[in-house]
Structure formats: structure tokens, C-alpha cells
Amino acid sequence: xxxxxxxxxxxxxxxxxxxxxxxxxxxxxxxxxxxxxxxxxxxxxxxxxxxxxxxxxxxxxxxxxxxxxxxxxxxxxxxxxxxxxxxxxxxxxxxxxxxxxxxxxxxxxxxxxxxxxxxxxxxxxxxxxxxxxxxxxxxxxxxxxxxxxxxxxxxxxxxxxxxxxxxxxxxxxxxxxxxxxxxxxxxxxxxxxxxxxxxx
Numbered sequence: 510x511x512x513x514x515x516x517x518x519x520x521x522x523x524x525x526x527x528x529x530x531x532x533x534x535x536x537x538x539x540x541x542x543x544x545x546x547x548x549x550x551x552x553x554x555x556x557x558x559x560x561x562x563x564x565x566x567x568x569x570x571x572x573x574x575x576x577x578x579x580x581x582x583x584x585x586x587x588x589x590x591x592x593x594x595x596x597x598x599x600x601x602x603x604x605x606x607x608x609x610x611x612x613x614x615x616x617x618x619x620x621x622x623x624x625x626x627x628x629x630x631x632x633x634x635x636x637x638x639x640x641x642x643x644x645x646x647x648x649x650x651x652x653x654x655x656x657x658x659x660x661x662x663x664x665x666x667x668x669x670x671x672x673x674x675x676x677x678x679x680x681x682x683x684x685x686x687x688x689x690x691x692x693x694x695x696x697x698x699x700x701x702x703x704x705x706x707x708x709x
Contacts, residue, residue, distance in 0.1 A: 528582060579663045588662050643688065673696075
């Protein structure tokens with residue numbers, strides 16, 4: 510399969526982490542979103558929404574939206590246990606990540622990392638939303654090692670992707686020891702430093 514993505518994007522890294530963790534063969538197809546490469550006619554023909562990541566499977570089928578992709582890739586693996594209730598609790602976190610976590614933490618990071626703008630010019634509503642999201646994570650992880658169950662799952666992958674870069678969005682994790690310990694566990698459990706196939 511071919512994975513179209515930007516290596517600076519946490520949403521794209523989710524797909525990389527899951528594919529590498531499961532030993533899936535893929536070719537990474539770089540897409541520079543700042544140069545408009547996700548808005549070209551060729552890209553939009555495959556992925557009409559014009560976002561990364563996107564996957565083209567060997568049979569020609571395409572799939573977009575990071576959490577849909579990792580959920581599909583993880584089926585039948587320990588990252589997505591078969592138990593329906595466990596899957597529902599994982600989905601609960603996946604939906605929350607895209608609604609309350611990514612639109613705050615990732616957007617503030619985009620503001621600072623991609624655009625090079627200072628923290629002081631971030632949208633206050635996104636800042637307060639990001640702080641609230643991190644506070645919720647800290648409370649959960651104070652009582653649990655993982656977000657669902659007793660081992661790493663795609664719920665952790667989805668939340669790890671941008672939380673690891675929270676400081677790049679102006680968020681301080683020094684007062685959140687449970688998150689910092691969880692980030693270390695995720696780093697140990699996921700092949701986050703592996704070389705992406707097809708990228709020198």
C-alpha cells in the first residue's frame with residue numbers, strides 16, 4: 510500500500526506508527542501540505558477532501574481520515590482487541606481526540622511550528638481547550654497506564670501522535686507527570702524512531 514502524508518503531521522504519524530508496529534509493508538509518499546501538494550487535481554482525485562493522510566491499497570481502494578485508517582489497519586491485532594465493549598471504549602477516545610484534542614493542540618502547534626508565529630498570538634479558545642484536554646488526559650492516566658485496557662491500543666496511538674509535540678504548540682507538560690510517563694511508555698511500545706519505508 511501507499512501512504513500519502515506529511516512527516517510533520519501527527520495525524521500522518523499515527524498511520525506510520527500502526528503500520529510499523531504491525532510490520533505492514535508500505536511505501537511512504539511525501540505530501541508537502543505547505544506547498545499545496547494536498548490540493549493538486551491528482552491528489553484530490555484520490556482524496557476529495559484534500560487532507561493527509563491518505564492510503565491507496567494494492568487493490569486500488571482509497572481511505573482517508575487518520576483514525577479510520579488506523580482502525581482498519583489494526584483490525585485483528587492487539588491494538589484493536591476483538592471485544593465489542595473494548596472497541597467501543599477505544600472509539601470513544603478516537604472520537605474525542607478528533608473533536609477536542611486535535612483541533613486545539615494540533616492547531617496551536619500548526620500556528621507555531623508551521624507558521625512560525627509566537628505563542629502569544631494563539632487563539633485563546635484553542636489554548637484553553639488544549640489545556641482542558643491535557644488536564645483530562647492527566648486525570649485519566651493518574652489511575653491507568655493506558656487509555657483502554659492493560660496494553661497499548663490505537664486509542665493511545667491517536668492521542669500520542671500530537672501530545673508528544675504539545676510543547677511545540679505552547680503547552681507545558683512539566684506539571685503533568687502522568688502524561689509524561691505515558692509518553693515514555695508509548696515511545697517504548699511503538700516504533701516511533703523507525704525509518705519510513707520509501708523515505709531515505
